[in-house]
Amino acid sequence: MKTFRIGGVHPAENKLSAGKAIETLALPKQAVFPLSQHIGAPATAIVKKGDVVKVGTKIAEAGGFVSAAIYSSVSGKVNKVDSVIDASGYRKPAIFIDVEGDEWEESIDRSTELVKECNLTPEEIVAKIKNAGVVGMGGACFPTHVKLTPPPGCKAECVIINAVECEPYLTADHRLMLEKADEILVGVQILMKAVKVDKAYIGIENNKPDAIKLMTEKAAQYKGIEIVPLKVKYPQGGEKQLIDAVIGRQVPAPPAIPINVGAVVQNVGTAYAVYEAVQKNKPLFERVVTVTGKSLKNPSNFLTRMGTPMSQLIEAAGGMPEDTGKVIGGGPMMGKALANTEVPICKGSSGVLLMNDKDASRAEAMPCIRCAKCVSACPMGLEPFLLATASAHGDWERVEKEMIMSCIECGSCQFTCPSRRPMLDYIRLGKGKVGAIIRARNAKK
Amino acid sequence: MANKLIVSLSPHVHSGDSVQKNMYGVIIALIPALLVSFYMFGLGAVIVTLTSVAACLFFEWAITKFILKRERTTILDGSAALTGLLLAFNLPSNLPLWIIIIGALVAIGIGKMTFGGLGCNPFNPALVGRIFLLISFPVQMTSWPVAGQLTAYTDAETAATPLALMKMAVKGDATALEQLPSTMDLFLGNNPGCIGEISALALLLGLVYMLWKKIITWHIPVSIIATVFVFATLLNLVDPAKYADGLTHLFTGGLMLGAIFMATDYVTSPMNHKGMIIYGIAIGFLTVLIRTFGAYPEGMSFAIFIMNAFTPLINTYCKPKRFGEVVKK
């Protein structure tokens, strides 16, 4: 069984909602669209207070090449363009839309019929994807059209689809594969056409045997798509780890990117979004979100319109349990703890996880006993204990030399540390500082 | 929802591993060897072990409380108990109580707490204690009771250890090697020596347990054992009458104890696999060197001690294999 070569851990999987079919969530009363829900420049609002919008109306234009447009997921009236508290508690500009009815733009093909044929040129496909505001649905939210436009001198050799879903608890991608297998495969073919390659791999972890079986059966009808079952190991869903696992190539240290080894990695959710954008003219305004937690009454997978507050999803899954200590947007390894539950679902929201009091708090940190378990666990071959200590002391030169910028913040080190040291807190700090130093240095040149 | 939501950075889950689990895991792995020693040395082994563990726990508690004035004492984390147990394993079973207590004081007081306690010590504390005692009380530390005297303590009958015989062979005593116990006796533990070092089998059981529980990795013990075996076999091929064979080297003295439990001490061993192998090879090499050409019959503790000092250097110059260093294709 294939997997990546360095480090890795195996957290308890807890895929509580794996057996739950995707349900469509009711419309919210008010939908909120933060203007910055992707990596890159924030989008610029093109609607104002009082404007009437339909489902699928563009409400914000991309703010640059590395940016993405935002579409309304509801029909109704723009209430205001103001600031909203985002997942991290800071205020960010956003568009508020009061929901009235559910009227869709006519250009969107709402039939469920599978459209296999795609006669567009690669350039047209990329333009369409860009226009639809599609971004990486795995969580990082990198605009998809940027990834599909290789920088000069680089040539894509294959498309790798990330269907690993290595985060514990989350099942959104799993369910999507079971229910929309054909659409995903057509989406993959479109992606292959967009970057002009004839080979695509879909990496699926071995804890989803039903998805592997179904996808392998269906993939036989599509040329050049191979399903690669992978051994269960976190963080296999990391782009670099996945490339290593599937085609055995390792992306060199930053600033190198996957395209340098000829790979274009896309999430399985993104492939589905690409299918909808290209074949159905449907921009990205809804996604599958897993709502889960050990104390939650009814862990589920919801097809959710963007802009729906997370509290509504929690209500739909049985309400917030009494013992909730932490609400996480995303999975437990890399997700963000939320300061409030009114945060809207964005393009990158793959899940809402409720942790109970007991699991939520960190245990008290003990001194480092130099057991080297973090070094063994690090999938990037770094020395987390050293990076953390040097960052805590502000020794930025040292941490840069020790390749802190290679860190993918997967959290394997902290997960495995017997002394429960908050290593990643410090490493993130160091990464931020070193990143700023490098940018300043490059700007000087 | 009555409580405030907790906010912290990811990861939000933990493997559940802890310092205590690791320390008590090592202690569990030491139990087979402990039982063998009770069986072989009886009362003496029980007294030495209990005294050493109790003294180490006491000094750990007293120093954290009265000298360092820390609010939280660390005696429950298992590290002091482990140091006490390992120290006892490195002592002969007829050692007087007061020497053991001095050893424990040196191990915990000088070996560990002067550097700041758990995680800060450059040398393995139990080794510091043992080496201190070996140099200060050479007579008491090198008189080894014969196995099987279950009720004897300081009055036990003593005999030369296999290592001493091996040393005599190197010095030219042609018949010394023939007096060695059979390899099977050495393997099972029926020979004179320190409390914990006699049975290679029991120690190997401990190694299997620790590998299974993922407390340690294979790199250090395997590289030490392999190096000693290869180096000793080479010497044996040069002159079989002078130099004992590889297997005898492996099963005598503190080699197994050192390779499995002392050299693998988290705090004082290198922190990546490449470094661990360099460290292990150097220890194995130094051990055979001291055993055959040095003044002392046993070289394991000195070899580990020397390499402990090199650990920071190894950590600085030996880096784990970084992701992306591998050549493409």
Place this chain on the structure above:
Amino acid sequence: MDLILIAVISLGAIGLVAAVILYAASKKFAVYEDPRIAQVSEVLPQANCGGCGYPGCSGFAAACVKAGSLEGKLCPVGGQPTMEKVAAILGLEAAASEPKVAVVRCNGTCANRPKLTKYDGVRSCVVANSTYGGESGCTFGCLGCGDCVSACTFGAIKMNPETELPEVDESKCTACGACAKACPRSIIEIRPKGKNNRRVYVQCVNKDKGAVARKACTAACIGCGKCVKVCPFEAITLENNLAYIDPAKCKSCRKCEMECPQNAIIAVNFPPRKAKPAEETAPKAETATPKAETVAPKVEKPATEQPKAETPAQEAPKAEA
């Protein structure tokens, strides 16, 4: 006898050769250093705090000697007297400087600023700031992890466990600026001490709109602009919903302090007011009480004055609720 002679002669010869080599090396590789650098170094406080902007006291001394003018150079620890000594050594004119002090521009005590979440990460403001907006609703205010406390080499800042805010001990503060640099939210400002140690400043850095700011903290500046209007010296500017008092223009008349509906403007080390006509007209009767306390005369120990001010304020929000 021979043995002794040989030893003496050989050792003597070795010593001689070594001495010659050392002498030659010291001449050949000698680095000329302006002797004034050492002299200047000597009069500096040797705190090596970096408050002057140079790496340590010797770095500052070298810079002073090299520059040939003391324009813009100040040792915040030693202040004016030290700079005059430096000037005397170098035969230069010391630039005039005011004594300064660090002020904490946040009054978001536990009572004023109720906590909504619990931070469970590393006790470091920088990390907390990068994690999220903070435990309260205010995303500009003090995070309370004490980065400024650990940055201070003079022991002049302490966290008040009651308010969970840092407090500056004026008598120990040298205005080196280390705390201001350490604060990820730029809450600490180095301000002139003011005449007779009396100064007026806005004790808030919240740039949110009034309603949002007020919801998060009862002591927040809401950007209403009343202080701007009332100031006779145009010392107050309002930018991004936040008032700022320019210390150069402020004449310490305290009109703004009286006017502020949020009590976000604080005047320290002033004698108590005799009559308080503003109290009746103040929009909130209960929040006016702590204001009266804040101006209590505490010239020697200003650090202990803030907690006192907070005690009555704790009741205020409860009464409202």
